[in-house]
Amino acid sequence: MNAATGVTDGNGNISEWGVNYSYSGFLDRAFDVVCAKDAEGVISGTITGENVTCTISGQDYGYVIDCV
Amino acid sequence: MNRTILITLALTPLLALTACEWNNNRMSQWEKDQLESRAANDLDDFVAEFEGFGNGLSASAEAREEGDDYEWSTCIAGYAGCQRCYTMAGIVGEGGTLSMEHTLGDEVEECAASVTLNDVYYGYTIHQWWWDGAWAPARTACSTSPGTAKPAPRSPSRGATTTTVSTTTTT
Numbered sequence: 001m002n003a004a005t006g007v008t009d010g011n012g013n014i015s016e017w018g019v020n021y022s023y024s025g026f027l028d029r030a031f032d033v034v035c036a037k038d039a040e041g042v043i044s045g046t047i048t049g050e051n052v053t054c055t056i057s058g059q060d061y062g063y064v065i066d067c068v
Numbered sequence: 069m070n071r072t073i074l075i076t077l078a079l080t081p082l083l084a085l086t087a088c089e090w091n092n093n094r095m096s097q098w099e100k101d102q103l104e105s106r107a108a109n110d111l112d113d114f115v116a117e118f119e120g121f122g123n124g125l126s127a128s129a130e131a132r133e134e135g136d137d138y139e140w141s142t143c144i145a146g147y148a149g150c151q152r153c154y155t156m157a158g159i160v161g162e163g164g165t166l167s168m169e170h171t172l173g174d175e176v177e178e179c180a181a182s183v184t185l186n187d188v189y190y191g192y193t194i195h196q197w198w199w200d201g202a203w204a205p206a207r208t209a210c211s212t213s214p215g216t217a218k219p220a221p222r223s224p225s226r227g228a229t230t231t232t233v234s235t236t237t238t239t
Contacts, residue, residue, distance in 0.1 A: 027099050052095045067100040
C-alpha cells in the first residue's frame with residue numbers, strides 16, 4: 001500500500017510529511033521509497049531495491065538522492 | 069605472437085562475457101541516475117501535492133460549526149506539463165463530522181496526446197490538523213524517460229475522480 005501522511009500548522013503550511021511507496025517494474029526491478037520531512041524541515045529517507053540502496057537527505061524543499 | 073598472448077586473446081571474450089553476466093544484477097550508473105531522477109521528480113510532485121492541500125486543510129480546520137459548508141479549489145502544475153485541479157467540498161454534520169468530496173479535475177487536453185492522467189489519490193481521511201491515506205504514485209505515459217518508465221500500480225479510476233473523505237473534529 002502506498003501511503004502518505006501530513007501535518008499542517010494551521011496557516012496553510014505543511015509542517016511535516018511522510019511517504020512510503022513502491023515502484024514495481026521500474027528498470028525491471030522493484031524499489032521501496034520511504035521519505036519524510038520533520039517539523040524542523042529535515043528531509044531524510046531511503047530507496048531500497050535489488051542491489052541498490054539510495055539515501056535521501058535535505059532540508060525544507062531541497063534534497064539530494066544518492067544511490068550506491 | 070607467442071602462446072601466452074594467443075591464449076589471453078582467446079580467453080578475453082569469455083572473460084568479458086563472464087564479467088557481464090556477473091554484473092547483470094548490479095545497477096549500472098545510468099540506471100542509478102534514472103532512479104535518482106525519477107525519485108526526485110516524484111518527491112517534487114508529492115511535495116507540490118501536499119502544499120496544494122495545505123490551505124484547504126487549514127481552512128477546514130478553522131471554526132467548524134454544524135451545517136457549515138466548505139469548498140475550495142486549487143490547481144497545481146503537474147508532471148509533464150499536466151495541470152491538476154482539485155475541488156474539495158463538504159459540510160459539517162452532527163457531532164462535528166466533516167464529510168467531503170475530493171474531486172480531481174485533470175484535463176487530458178493539457179498534455180500531449182499520448183498522456184494519460186496523473187496521480188489518483190484516494191481514501192483520504194482528513195483530521196483537524198493532519199490527514200492520512202493512500203497515494204498512488206503515477207508515472208504514466210507522461211513519462212519522457214528514455215524507455216524506462218513503466219506505469220506504477222494505481223487506482224483503476226481515470227479522469228475526473230471523486231473521493232469521499234470524512235473526519236470527526238473536536239470543535
